[in-house]
Amino acid sequence: MTLPVSDYPALWLRDNCSCADCVAPGTEQKLHGITDLAPDTRIARVEEDADAVVVVFAPDDHRSRFTHAWLAAHRLDGALADDRSEDAKQLWQAADLAGAIPTGSWSAFHQDPVERAAGLEALQRQGFLLLRGVPVTDRAVLTVAESFGFVRRTNYGEVFEVRVEDQPTNLAFSSLPITPHTDNPYRDPVPTIQLLHCLVNAADGGDSGLVDGFAAAALLRAADPAAFDLLARTPVTFRYADAATELSATRPLIGVDPVGRIREIRFNNRSMRPIALPADQIDAFYAAYRRFAEILYSAEAQLTFRLEPGDCVVFDNTRVLHARTGFRAGGPRHLQGCYADLDGAYSELAVLRRGSIETNGAAR
Template identity: 65%
Template sequence: MYSQVLDREVSMTKSIAADSDHLDVDADGATLRFPALWLRDNCPCVECRDPRTGQKFLGITDLAEDTAVTAVEQTDTEVTVVLGPDGHRSTFSRSWLAGNALDDGDPGDGRTERGKRLWLADDLRGRLPEGSWADYLADPAERVRCLDAVLRQGFVLLRDVPCEDGAVRDVAESFGYVRETNYGSLFDVRVEATPNNLAFTGLAISPHTDNPYRDPVPTLQLLHCLRNAVDGGETGLVDGFRAAALLRAEDPEVFAVLAGTPVPFAFADADTALRADRPLIGVDPAGRIREVRFNNRSIQPLRLPYQRIVEFYAAYRRFAELLVRPDLLLTFRLAPGDCLIFDNTRVLHARTAFADTGDRHLQGCYADLDSLISSLAVLRRKVDA
């Protein structure tokens, strides 16, 4: 015990500087700088955080505005700062500090274009991200692979999901929760005698995202093919982030018009009156693409100043033309048992027309990405353990 304490003191360099509003730490030749207040706010000690939950006890107004580093003690593995004005001691491991360096390296929550693998149709033609339902259920590593495809590439195709009524719910509940909407907890995509949506006819449907008139929008959609014995009725997918990135590269001003124009989306029938005003391309505060909302069927009259309407219509047309470019539109045919899970904030879906006398029946539901991402992270803990 005594020798341990001695070793620690020998290897510790104690530098007492004048009060500083920051800490500099050497890490592999580079210097990492952290503000004193940031350190105080992230102190891991039991006075500052509940050890059971990891949650913070203190809020910003509990922390002194003039928080300063008054002393620093360093070992090979840890850095302890004494923070004024109250002399609180905070100890951080060097590896934690290095992993939380103040730079642009944080991939964030994985929802923006930064966390994605963007694709063109050719990138995935003949090699769709897919897996079998049986393997998905049996093998956590396979589940990780499939759910990761939804997060990174925007979709996965699960094969051989039993062609039974309600099986799509089992798929949603394998990673999260069904999001019930005005279409019910599950909905059937087939020809209806009195449709409340063109989806329930045999008409071709151009690339779109679903429920743009909802805020929050359902962030995932599942479509399970029960029968598809018709001519036509092929499925098309477009990576909306790739399309938006292409638009930004080709014409940044058009991109800016779409990112900066709220579009009124609405849906109404006898029991429902929904409206949400959101741009066709949503970006985060750093300008990264975070959401695409595109659905020609539900756009209401825009009522902006005249010149902005003119600019919007030109930009809207540019984006719509881009979305049907053959290099972006990935088409394939769903077979009975196929269940598509896709990111409804990114991937647009479409279908070709089919004879409305034929037998085509998809059953679908909505769910949400946050639960999928959480399930994926928890699964990874187990798989990596």
């Protein structure tokens, strides 16, 4: 099948020439910018063979070759691929994952590229991954993060501890239940991956919960589009301060991309500062915020499971909210966590897929 080159505007074609004068050889890096191309660029002549279309442009007389395969892969049909947006996700409610929690063994994930790709694909599609059999040792969570990306160091250090403290500065260190939330919404950029590794869990209670924030936002949009729009349009300031730190970031609870797709959730009642809106819009904001919270906090939304020593949950902190049921302070529970970022994990996944394609090609 061939595509008429006239489906592709001349300037777009000229800008995407991949000849050695236009792209640095061995890279995908363009050597020209928009101001290097004539605004009246047009197609002077087209020659076609079995594999490709050769276009000669005016006024610069440049000659470009586009394969039919490349043109087909870059059809101008308005589809906007973004592996961070809701379109690239499999949205879920707790019941959808009953008995089907994406789970892998740490040793297989660590050693086998096929297992690692499957795990990272779960992180991308479902928003999380549970790894079992991680060594129950101090800072092992860093080894997990480094197996697919880069640790994000913060004011809490490389590793943060989640356990009971006598004088907690943060509710995470108390034995109170914690409602579903995303972490560190007061940072910009926010840490996009969180890892939690269980070292000890002898507590009575203290189970973990995960909620798909994209699914909850999609439910809100279906039930109450005006509430969804209000949350997507209202900037909210989140803040964290202690003796050495003062962090704040201002973003909406539901972040949408330029075409309106859900792309980022920030939800954390503990660190929300007073909403700054005209007084006559405050009631509507609170009604929308309440409605979203009710969906997020519902039993249908929350996947609950118990982390055992050696379990490490890895999740997309821009999408999946996490929660903890309350536990008795007497029962020891100790998790170690760290942050990492989705871009590194998705890069690892893309490179692993590239490897498998080359392997398959060689096998044929």
